[in-house]
Amino acid sequence: MQHATETIRHSLAPATQGYVLGVDIGGTNLRLALASRKGRIVSRLCTTTVGTRNPEDVLRQIVDGADIMLQEQGLGRQHLRCIGAGAPGITDVDNGVVVATSYLFGWKDVPLARLLEEALHVPAAIDNDVNLATLAEGWAGxxxxxxxxxxxxxxxxxxxxxxxxxxxxxxxxxxxxxxxxxxxxxxxxxxxxxxxxxxxxxxxxxxxxxxxxxxxxxxxxxxxxxxxxxxxxxxxxxxxxxxxxxxxxxxxxxxxxxxxxxxxxxxxxxxxxxxxxxxxxxxxxxxxxxxxxxxxxxxxxxxxxxLDRDAQLIGAVRLAMSKLADRQR
Amino acid sequence: MQHATETIRHSLAPATQGYVLGVDIGGTNLRLALASRKGRIVSRLCTTTVGTRNPEDVLRQIVDGADIMLQEQGLGRQHLRCIGAGAPGITDVDNGVVVATSYLFGWKDVPLARLLEEALHVPAAIDNDVNLATLAEGWAGxxxxxxxxxxxxxxxxxxxxxxxxxxxxxxxxxxxxxxxxxxxxxxxxxxxxxxxxxxxxxxxxxxxxxxxxxxxxxxxxxxxxxxxxxxxxxxxxxxxxxxxxxxxxxxxxxxxxxxxxxxxxxxxxxxxxxxxxxxxxxxxxxxxxxxxxxxxxxxxxxxxxxLDRDAQLIGAVRLAMSKLADRQR
Structure with a gap:
């Protein structure tokens, strides 16, 4: 009981703050990070996108990954507050749409922000991978x-x-x-x-x-x-x-x-x-x-x-933090 | 008497609105425009800067030109509200300083905005000639x-x-x-x-x-x-x-x-x-x-x-209008 109580205490404290999810959709890897709303990364996960590049598959991998990381931290879906995601291509950040990616990836007009919001029931923002790395360099690089x-x-x-x-x-x-x-x-x-x-x-x-x-x-x-x-x-x-x-x-x-x-x-x-x-x-x-x-x-x-290959992922976390701050302003 | 009264009436009405001065300092010509605060140019003047390129001479030409144009319109110095001026070179618009011009013109760290303000006792803003032309193209071009x-x-x-x-x-x-x-x-x-x-x-x-x-x-x-x-x-x-x-x-x-x-x-x-x-x-x-x-x-x-060669001058008028509007906000 002592242990259980402590676990509850531990996860209740940060729960009031909430967490954000950073997503870096790359040509070969999908990287995820769970971070406090102040940007401290508490969990990471990396899977491959080779062979599973269509939006539905990638979305499922993101949802599964988020659940795994939350669970590891003794948290539930209700502790997730916002998502920031990056894709390798042209992104319409106003409408949250991946307009086009390279021919390798093959996405076209994918409403990524809406798909993420529907899947995880929290606000989501997207940008392209280079812009996310730029955000990260200016924030922590x-x-x-x-x-x-x-x-x-x-x-x-x-x-x-x-x-x-x-x-x-x-x-x-x-x-x-x-x-x-x-x-x-x-x-x-x-x-x-x-x-x-x-x-x-x-x-x-x-x-x-x-x-x-x-x-x-x-x-x-x-x-x-x-x-x-x-x-x-x-x-x-x-x-x-x-x-x-x-x-x-x-x-x-x-x-x-x-x-x-x-x-x-x-x-x-x-x-x-x-x-x-x-x-x-x-x-x-x-x-x-x-x-x-x-x-x-x-x-x-x-x-x-x-920041090396972490730049995009850190930028995704930063994007989620900004989106969350904007909504609560 | 009738004529004189009419003149007074005529110049009193616009006087409540005030006028702005646009100045285009070029490599060969100095162009001036007197305009209403809404940007309607009421008078123009063009003189040469060849042989009189040092800041004191140019300043004197500007002051003389402003007086001539005001007089022509039956206006006095008190009707002038703001100046916008452009020079061909690198300008520090925050501090109103012409940092450097081409070797032909030879200006270096000339506090043009301050000099204009001291000479004509109204606020002045400066920018380089290309930026002024850009302002003009976006406003009226x-x-x-x-x-x-x-x-x-x-x-x-x-x-x-x-x-x-x-x-x-x-x-x-x-x-x-x-x-x-x-x-x-x-x-x-x-x-x-x-x-x-x-x-x-x-x-x-x-x-x-x-x-x-x-x-x-x-x-x-x-x-x-x-x-x-x-x-x-x-x-x-x-x-x-x-x-x-x-x-x-x-x-x-x-x-x-x-x-x-x-x-x-x-x-x-x-x-x-x-x-x-x-x-x-x-x-x-x-x-x-x-x-x-x-x-x-x-x-x-x-x-x-x-706008052809008027672009810079129109931009200077536009700059003066913006400066005036900012100050009265």
Whole structure:
């Protein structure tokens, strides 16, 4: 009885405060976090989305995951107050709709916020994954306390989250920050085609770096491993392989030009590089060096994300906290 | 007596409303406008700034001009309520200071708002000329009623005024929109040097177009007139001269890339081209064609300024009206 009473006491105290759920729907993983309304994460859960990418399946996984985490904490559904969720694509945050995701994921006009609200009976807010990472960087990351900065997600693709005067810039069609399609010296001038990555991504994104590496191998008649990863190219460069170093520099330069161009438009003091490719120290320093060669009075400080792959999930928690605070204002 | 009485009556009625002064300090001309507080311009004045570019001389010209216009309307200094002024350079609008202008004009840290307030004993607000033209376009021009658009000033140099959610984006160091320094395919990758126009301006600005024209003439061993103007090149192209047409296209393409890049960052629905070069129909249509070749879901509509060289002056009047309204709120 003593134990039971204590458990009740323990869960009654936070229950008056309530909890929020952060959801990061990714191309391969679904990550969930249960957090206090002040943002302290008390439980996490990660499952795969491979093979279960349709909205109904993902929704079921979210509901099941939320129940598991609540149960683990001795809490019930009634303790959940709000949800923040991110999806990899174009999101209409006003209407809570995922307008489109990459062809891999295949979502189109999914009313994610409404689906979450109907499933869990609490308010839900959504945004795209890059914007959520941007929220997280400004709240708890490298850009903590900054009202004006850009978060640059560099993985397979390249996208930017733009924070101006403390608010995310979204753009007319929710497309602000799609800089993977920039044209700069070193990118192709060929028009973009549907379903094909943008001109900048094709050179400076993770897949682009592999492609450029492969092309140079072929051109030199070099034997190449078709299985080489971007991480391995960076590792070769770090170990002094001059060929790999030249590839890294060649791919970093267009990205530096894109940052230069973006900074001319926005004049933000800080750009935070994130994503699996963007946070690689070899790549970061190559981009930084190229940016310095371009030096202009608008040139921003180039930092690295410290939140790593947690950025989106932390941002989702932050989004839920803001939504809850707004509703109780 | 009858006449005199009528004059008094006439000037007493508007006097209760008061007037605002718009000031456009340009590289060659100083333009002034006296307007009702609702923005109806009742008098204009234009003088030269050549040879009288130091702040004291310009200030004296402004004061003299204001007095002349007031007098013409049968008004006195007491009828002036507010001043809005623009200068060609970097302006700190919070502190009313012209931080720097081009080397031609040579101003550095001039407290223009304070100087105007001391000289005319009414509140004054300042901004840079491109931002003022942007205000004007959104108030009475091609972007009327739009809360999100870019005004692109293309004259000798190239600069952008960025309106987001109905407010001008200024940037950390008042440098937002300096896109004349963008690097895109077709611009030099050489670092920018102090006092030298930016990479984009050197190809796509008025002086740049002349330079490219001259370089191609030399390369082809053609005899060229060193006195050819950008307007003449456009005219030649319009009259079917294929060489000039190819130059116009070559210079328009980098500008279209810069607009494409900027639109990817901001996702604004409308870009308004202004300035003596930017409003030339030949150039505008060449830029538009190049932009369409780049087509992306972010591609904005490309319009032409209808305010022409009045844009800055009208924007200065608008700035004065806003300042006055803010103070009386």
């Amino acid at each position: 490298t850009a903590k306390g900054e009202t004006d900065f850009v978060f640059l997600a560099v993985g397979t693709g390249i996208g930017a989250g733009i924070m101006l005067r403390g608010a995310l810039l979204r753009g007319k069609d929710w497309l602000a920050g799609e800089i993977g399609y920039m044209v700069v010296p070193g990118t192709s001038e060929a028009p973009d085609a549907p379903g094909i990555p943008g001109a900048l991504e094709r050179v400076s994104g993770g897949e682009g770096i592999r492609t450029v590496w492969g092309e140079h191998c072929s051109a030199r008649g070099m034997k190449q491993s078709p299985e080489v990863t971007t991480a391995e190219i960076f590792e070769l460069a770090r170990n002094g392989d001059e060929f790999s170093q030249s590839i890294v520099e060649q791919c970093a330069t267009p990205l530096a030009y894109a940052i230069h161009n973006m900074a001319l438009v926005l004049n933000v003091p800080l750009v935070v590089m994130g994503g699996s490719v963007g946070t690689n120290p070899m790549y970061l320093s190559a981009v930084r060096a190229a940016l310095q060669r371009r030096s202009h009075r608008s040139t921003p400080v180039l930092g690295a994300s410290g | 091609t972007a009327k009623g739009e809360t999100d658009f870019v005004f692109l000033a293309v004259g000798t140099g190239i600069g952008a005024g960025i309106m987001l959610r109905g407010a001008l984006l200024r940037g950390k160091d008042w440098l937002a929109g300096e896109i004349g320094y963008m690097v895109v395919p077709g611009t030099s990758e050489a670092p920018d040097a102090p006092g030298i126009p930016g990479a984009l301006e050197r190809v796509s600005g008025g002086e740049g177009i002349r330079t490219v024209w001259g370089e191609h003439c030399s390369a082809r061993g053609m005899k060229q007139s060193p006195e050819v103007t950008t307007a003449e090149i456009f005219e030649l192209a319009r009259n079917g001269d294929e060489f000039s047409q190819s130059i116009v296209e070559q210079c328009a393409t980098p500008l279209a890339y810069a607009i494409h890049n900027m639109a990817l960052v901001l996702n604004v629905p409308l870009v308004v081209m202004g300035g003596s070069v930017g409003t030339n129909p030949m150039y505008l249509s060449a830029v538009r064609a190049a932009l369409q070749r780049r087509s992306h879901r972010s591609t904005p509509v490309l319009g032409a300024s209808g």
